[in-house]
Amino acid sequence: MKKPNGILVIVSGPSGAGKSTIISRVSRQRDDIRFSVSATTRKPREGETDGKDYYFKTREEFRDMIRANAFLEYAEYVGNSYGTPAAPVEESLAAGYNVILDIEVQGAAQVMEKRPDAVSVFLFPPSLEELERRLRSRGTDTEEKIRERLLTARREYAQADQYGYIIINDDADVAVRQLDAIITAEKCRSKYILEGENRL
Ligand code: ADP
Ligand code: 5GP
Numbered sequence: 700m701k702k703p704n705g706i707l708v709i710v711s712g713p714s715g716a717g718k719s720t721i722i723s724r725v726s727r728q729r730d731d732i733r734f735s736v737s738a739t740t741r742k743p744r745e746g747e748t749d750g751k752d753y754y755f756k757t758r759e760e761f762r763d764m765i766r767a768n769a770f771l772e773y774a775e776y777v778g779n780s781y782g783t784p785a786a787p788v789e790e791s792l793a794a795g796y797n798v799i800l801d802i803e804v805q806g807a808a809q810v811m812e813k814r815p816d817a818v819s820v821f822l823f824p825p826s827l828e829e830l831e832r833r834l835r836s837r838g839t840d841t842e843e844k845i846r847e848r849l850l851t852a853r854r855e856y857a858q859a860d861q862y863g864y865i866i867i868n869d870d871a872d873v874a875v876r877q878l879d880a881i882i883t884a885e886k887c888r889s890k891y892i893l894e895g896e897n898r899l
Contacts, residue, residue, distance in 0.1 A: 703892070705731070705797040706885050707788070707814055709862075710878070711807045712822030713852030714777075715834035717868040718801045721822065724875045725882070726799065732882070733796040735788050738764060741779040744839045754784070772802065772809035777847045781806065797882055804858040811861065818885050820878065821862040825869040827852065 710718050726732045738754040740761050749755050756764070761780045764770060773782030783800055791798045800810065810817055824830040830852060834845045859865060864881050868874040885891070 703795060703886075705733075705792045705795050706882070706891070707792060707810070707817040708797060708799045708882060708885075709807045709810055709817050709819040710799060710801050710822060711804050711819070711855070711858075711862065712868075713824065713830055713855050714848040715830050715837065715852075716822045716824045717833065717871065717874065718822050720871060721866075721868060721874045721878055722799050722801055724871070725878045728875075729797075729879065729882070731795070731797055733787075733791040733798050735783055735791075735798050735800045737781055737783055737800075737802070738770075739779055739781045741781070771813070772806040774803060774805040774809075776803050776805075777844060777851060783810075797886070804855050804861075808858075808861065818864070818881065819862040820864045820866060820881060821859040822874070823856075823859070823865060823867045825867060 710722055712718050722734060726734055736750065736752070736754060738756050738761060740756055740758050741753070743749065743753070743755050747753065758780070761782065764782065764784070765773060769784055769786070770782040771785040771788055773780060781803065783802060783806065788798050788800075802810070807819060811819060824833065827849070831845070831849060834840060834848060840848065866874050866877045
């Protein structure tokens with residue numbers, strides 16, 4: 700049997716909901732996942748590594764990537780540009796890895812349009828109050844940026860019905876199990892096993 704292509708998993712949700720936390724925990728416990736490293740014009744936070752958390756780019760470098768058609772999707776978010784480099788995603792999927800995209804709602808809509816087979820998951824925090832607490836406790840954003848991120852969260856909530864799955868990240872252990880289960884269930888779809896590239 701030919702090694703099946705991987706599945707493409709979109710994870711969105713307001714900043715501070717816990718996307719990075721949950722994705723990195725699921726990735727650590729499975730060896731069939733690759734995280735898609737995005738490009739961004741945002742400045743690195745303390746502890747972030749270029750090429751691992753993001754590819755940190757100047758505005759000009761980012762524009763060049765757009766011109767070169769290098770992105771699967773890209774969007775503006777709270778004053779900065781973010782985009783998913785297309786080539787590594789395609790290569791990883793072809794090699795049989797499941798690829799997780801941690802992207803905001805406008806970029807997610809572009810991927811859903813281009814790749815209707817993508818699995819989409821919206822991660823909610825238990826409440827807006829808890830979201831604010833998490834953003835503050837993370838200690839990475841200025842007061843102004845926290846306010847902007849909270850305002851954006853309200854708009855993002857309205858897009859949750861576009862997603863195939865919803866996870867409420869109250870207890871992180873439960874959220875990790877749920878994301879893991881979604882990926883496992885999607886890999887077991889008969890369509891996925893029996894059709895196209897993955898047929899027996
Ligand atoms: P995002 O990637 O969605 O912006 P992070 O993963 O950076 O969010 O999480 C924001 C903050 O909330 C971090 O300090 C993280 O440790 C914390 N956090 C994540 N999940 C939980 C949870 N289930 N309970 C409590 N705190 C959490
Ligand atoms: P942060 O600045 O907190 O790392 O990310 C801010 C927002 O940008 C998050 O909602 C995150 O999901 C989103 N994001 C990260 N990478 C990308 C990307 O490549 N494309 C899009 N559209 N959004 C991204």
